[in-house]
Amino acid sequence: MLGQSERPTPAQIRRAPKVLLHDHLDGGLRPSTVAELAAESGYDRLPTTDTAELGRWFRDAADSGSLERYLETFSHTVGVMQTREALVRVAAEAAEDLAADGVVYAEVRYAPELFQERGLGLDEIVEAVQEGFAEGERRAAADGNRVIVRTLLCAMRQNARATEIAELAVRHRDAGVAGFDIAGPEAGFPPTRNLDAFEYLRRQNAHFTIHAGEAFGLPSIWEAIQHCGAERLGHGVRIVDDIKVHDDGSAELGRLAQYVRDRRMPLEMCPSSNVQTGAAESIAAHPISLLRRLRFRVTVNTDNRLMSGTSMSEEFEKLSEAFGYTLDDMQWFTLNAMKSAFLPFDERIALIDDVIKPGYAALRSEHLFRTPGRA
Ligand SMILES: O=c1[nH]cnc2c1ncn2[C@@H]1O[C@H](CO)[C@@H](O)[C@H]1O
Numbered sequence: 570m571l572g573q574s575e576r577p578t579p580a581q582i583r584r585a586p587k588v589l590l591h592d593h594l595d596g597g598l599r600p601s602t603v604a605e606l607a608a609e610s611g612y613d614r615l616p617t618t619d620t621a622e623l624g625r626w627f628r629d630a631a632d633s634g635s636l637e638r639y640l641e642t643f644s645h646t647v648g649v650m651q652t653r654e655a656l657v658r659v660a661a662e663a664a665e666d667l668a669a670d671g672v673v674y675a676e677v678r679y680a681p682e683l684f685q686e687r688g689l690g691l692d693e694i695v696e697a698v699q700e701g702f703a704e705g706e707r708r709a710a711a712d713g714n715r716v717i718v719r720t721l722l723c724a725m726r727q728n729a730r731a732t733e734i735a736e737l738a739v740r741h742r743d744a745g746v747a748g749f750d751i752a753g754p755e756a757g758f759p760p761t762r763n764l765d766a767f768e769y770l771r772r773q774n775a776h777f778t779i780h781a782g783e784a785f786g787l788p789s790i791w792e793a794i795q796h797c798g799a800e801r802l803g804h805g806v807r808i809v810d811d812i813k814v815h816d817d818g819s820a821e822l823g824r825l826a827q828y829v830r831d832r833r834m835p836l837e838m839c840p841s842s843n844v845q846t847g848a849a850e851s852i853a854a855h856p857i858s859l860l861r862r863l864r865f866r867v868t869v870n871t872d873n874r875l876m877s878g879t880s881m882s883e884e885f886e887k888l889s890e891a892f893g894y895t896l897d898d899m900q901w902f903t904l905n906a907m908k909s910a911f912l913p914f915d916e917r918i919a920l921i922d923d924v925i926k927p928g929y930a931a932l933r934s935e936h937l938f939r940t941p942g943r944a
């Protein structure tokens with residue numbers, strides 16, 4: 570069909586309905602907000618207070634080739650998010666920014682234990698973030714951009730508070746907290762360190778994903794799935810270590826890769842972030858293309874919009890540029906994400922039928938009937 574193989578324009582990518590499963594609240598602040606919150610709270614360790622320079626600083630500093638060094642940049646965002654008001658503001662702005670970028674459903678994650686430096690309680694932190702997202706959803710809707718935001722609570726792998734945070738997630742599950750995750754440095758902190766938390770969550774019929782296969786390889790992915798019971802994998806890029814591609818392009822899957830594909834295990838891929846931490850050489854060399862071709866349940870995500878200077882639209886633009894992805898490919902990634910969300914089944918179906926499919930159909934028909942020569 571005409572237009573089917575054409576790459577969408579940046580404007581079309583932005584208007585296309587998108588679903589985001591992997592985005593960190595403390596990795597998505599506007600540079601101007603970091604500077605303003607620092608000034609208000611007396612945080613004096615920012616490398617610069619010039620907004621444009623600050624945005625660049627985060628990107629450059631995160632461009633380190635190592636996950637550990639990448640994570641050091643979070644001390645500045647976490648540093649300015651220590652009050653109730655700051656948390657409400659950051660969450661509200663995140664919802665607005667995502668909605669303006671054409672995201673219709675997002676799961677935004679953060680680690681409540683990081684925001685206690687000035688004495689906030691864990692429940693208070695969760696309530697502030699939920700309040701901010703509700704406010705941001707309202708403001709976005711008033712601007713004509715509808716987004717639904719749910720949250721995931723992370724426990725930090727290097728701390729030993731996973732069970733406490735898992736209980737917090739379950740306590741707030743009817744108030745917008747959709748699930749749980751573990752984040753932070755991967756090497757040296759295998760997911761099985763937090764087995765009690767994962768067993769508790771399973772007893773509670775609660776959802777969780779695990780950052781695995783980013784800075785460490787197959788054993789981390791295997792533990793996350795087979796010992797811990799993760800429903801999704803944060804990144805999971807290193808699953809390619811279990812796939813052999815022959816000269817004729819045919820692929821041979823090892824048992825773990827086979828299992829991940831057979832079970833339709835969602836992979837929360839974050840291309841730009843992976844290039845920055847060294848998990849992938851470049852966007853063009855990112856395993857997402859192979860995994861998409863082999864029809865793993867791949868999703869596209871931002872990880873940290875501030876540290877990568879990115880957005881969902883930018884991630885799709887880069888992928889479209891590298892791999893020629895069309896609107897059909899975008900819809901495929903988006904449906905994968907919506908199917909994999911920690912939202913009740915009936916709500917997922919409603920978003921697919923009422924928002925996502927009609928959104929892509931409308932863009933495709935524009936594509937077909939547009940005047941030749943006009944973008
Ligand atoms: O790609 C990642 N891998 C592992 N941990 C991460 C990544 N991005 C952010 N965080 C960590 O997650 C915490 C909660 O949001 C952040 O503070 C950061 O330390």
Ligand SMILES: [Zn+2]
Nearest residue numbers: 593780803872
């Ligand atoms: Zn992440």
